[in-house]
Amino acid sequence: PKTAYVRTKPHLNIGTMGHVDHGKTTLTAAITKVLSRTGSATFVPFDRIDRAPEEALRGITINIAHVEYETDTRHYAHVDMPGHADYVKNMVTGAAQLDGAILVVSALDGIMPQTAEHVLLARQVGVDHIVVALNKADAVDDGEDTVLTDLVELEVRELLSAHGYGGDAVPVVRVSGLKALEGDPRWTASIEALLDAVDTYVPMPERYVDAPFLLPVENVLTITGRGTVVTGAIERGTVRIGDRVEVLGAAASWKEGSTVVTGLETFGKPMAEAQAGDNVALLLRGLPRDAVRRGHVVATPGSTTPTRRFTAQVYVLSAREGGRTTPVSTGYRPQFYIRTGDVVGDVDLGETAVARPGDTVTMTVELGHDVPLEQGLGFAIREGGRTVGSGTVTEVLG
Ligand code: GDP
Ligand code: MG
Numbered sequence: 001p002k003t004a005y006v007r008t009k010p011h012l013n014i015g016t017m018g019h020v021d022h023g024k025t026t027l028t029a030a031i032t033k034v035l036s037r038t039g040s041a042t043f044v045p046f047d048r049i050d051r052a053p054e055e056a057l058r059g060i061t062i063n064i065a066h067v068e069y070e071t072d073t074r075h076y077a078h079v080d081m082p083g084h085a086d087y088v089k090n091m092v093t094g095a096a097q098l099d100g101a102i103l104v105v106s107a108l109d110g111i112m113p114q115t116a117e118h119v120l121l122a123r124q125v126g127v128d129h130i131v132v133a134l135n136k137a138d139a140v141d142d143g144e145d146t147v148l149t150d151l152v153e154l155e156v157r158e159l160l161s162a163h164g165y166g167g168d169a170v171p172v173v174r175v176s177g178l179k180a181l182e183g184d185p186r187w188t189a190s191i192e193a194l195l196d197a198v199d200t201y202v203p204m205p206e207r208y209v210d211a212p213f214l215l216p217v218e219n220v221l222t223i224t225g226r227g228t229v230v231t232g233a234i235e236r237g238t239v240r241i242g243d244r245v246e247v248l249g250a251a252a253s254w255k256e257g258s259t260v261v262t263g264l265e266t267f268g269k270p271m272a273e274a275q276a277g278d279n280v281a282l283l284l285r286g287l288p289r290d291a292v293r294r295g296h297v298v299a300t301p302g303s304t305t306p307t308r309r310f311t312a313q314v315y316v317l318s319a320r321e322g323g324r325t326t327p328v329s330t331g332y333r334p335q336f337y338i339r340t341g342d343v344v345g346d347v348d349l350g351e352t353a354v355a356r357p358g359d360t361v362t363m364t365v366e367l368g369h370d371v372p373l374e375q376g377l378g379f380a381i382r383e384g385g386r387t388v389g390s391g392t393v394t395e396v397l398g
Contacts, residue, residue, distance in 0.1 A: 041069030100202030212303030213237030295341020
C-alpha cells in the first residue's frame with residue numbers, strides 16, 4: 001500500500017541549468033546516487049532523467065524530469081530538462097517555481113552562450129539564489145590545469161555579478177558528476193559539498209504560510225441551503241474557518257466587498273486550516289452564486305489590487321512548437337491566460353517592434369479588464385485555440 005507523504009523537513013524546489021553537454025543530467029543522476037547510499041534518495045539513472053516524459057503545461061509541451069531527494073535538513077524536488085528551448089519555456093512561464101538553481105558549468109569549456117542565457121532568465125523570473133557546480137573537474141585535475149579552472153571560476157563569478165547575483169559570495173564547488181556516478185570517493189565527497197552549499201546558501205522561501213492568502217478560482221458550486229462554494233489550489237498563504245476574504249477579478253462587483261469563510265474541505269474532508277498547495281473547497285458566507293466565477297481569485301482583503309497594465313518577458317513559440325509562423329508586432333491582440341482565467345490584451349513591443357517565433361522579448365500589455373497581477377506571475381498567450389507564447393510578469397504598471 002502507498003504511504004502518505006509526511007512532511008518532516010522543509011520542502012524546496014530546485015533545478016539544474018546551464019549549457020548543453022556541461023553535465024546537468026549526469027550531475028542530477030549523481031546527486032540521487034550519492035544520497036541513495038543513506039536512503040535519502042532513490043537512485044535515478046541518467047537514461048531515466050534524459051528520457052523524461054513530455055509534460056503539457058498550460059498547453060505548452062515541455063520535456064522536464066523531476067527527481068526527489070532529501071538532505072539532512074531539507075526535502076528537495078529537482079528539475080532537469082534536456083533542451084535549451086525547454087529551459088526557456090519552463091523558466092519564462094515560471095512553471096518550475098525554482099527556489100534556487102544549480103548552474104552547471106563545464107570546467108573544460110567555461111561560460112558558453114546558454115550559460116549566460118540561463119543566468120539572465122533566472123534573474124528575470126526571480127530566481128534569487130544560484131549555486132555553481134564547476135563540473136568535469138576530474139578532467140582538468142592536475143597542477144597546471146587548475147589555473148584554467150581558476151580562470152573559469154573567475155569568469156563565472158563575473159557573469160553572476162553582472163546579473164546581480166553577488167558573484168563573490170556565490171558558492172562555486174568543483175565537482176565531477178561522472179566520477180561520482182561511478183562511485184569514486186573523492187568526487188562523491190564533491191557532490192556532498194555541493195549539496196551542503198545548496199542547503200546553506202539557498203534560503204527557505206517565505207511562501208506558503210506567511211504570504212497573504214490567495215486562491216485562483218477553478219470552479220463554483222452551489223450547495224442548497226448553505227451557499228456558494230469555490231474550489232481550487234491555494235497559490236499562497238493560509239486560510240482558516242472564520243477568515244475574512246474578498247473576491248477579485250473581472251466584474252467581481254459584489255457590493256458587500258468581502259465575505260467570511262464558513263466551511264473548508266479538502267477532497268471531502270473537513271479541515272480547520274489549509275495552506276499553499278492544498279486543493280480545497282471554500283464555503284463563502286452570503287456570496288451570491290453569480291458574484292464569483294472561474295478566473296477570479298479569493299484573497300485576503302487588501303492584499304492584491306487588480307490592474308490591467310504590466311510589462312512581461314515573453315517567449316514566442318516557434319512554428320515547430322505549434323506556435324505562429326509569422327512575427328507579431330505592436331498592436332497584436334491575443335488572449336492572455338493568467339491563473340485560471342483568460343482576458344484579451346493589447347501588446348506593445350516598444351523599440352523591439354517585432355517578435356519572431358522563437359524570440360524572447362520584453363513587452364508591455366494592457367488587458368481588457370483588471371486582473372490581480374504580481375511580479376513573477378506566469379501566463380500563456382493564445383490565439384485561435386493554440387498557445388503561441390509564454391511569459392512572466394516582470395513589472396505591474398497599474
Ligand atoms: P547536459 O546536456 O548538460 O545534461 O550534459 P550530460 O549530463 O548529458 O553530459 C554531457 C557529456 O559530458 C556526457 O558525455 C557526460 O558523460 C559528460 N560528463 C558529464 N559530467 C562529467 C564529468 O563530471 N566529467 C567528465 N569527464 N565528463 C562528464
Ligand atoms: Mg541533459
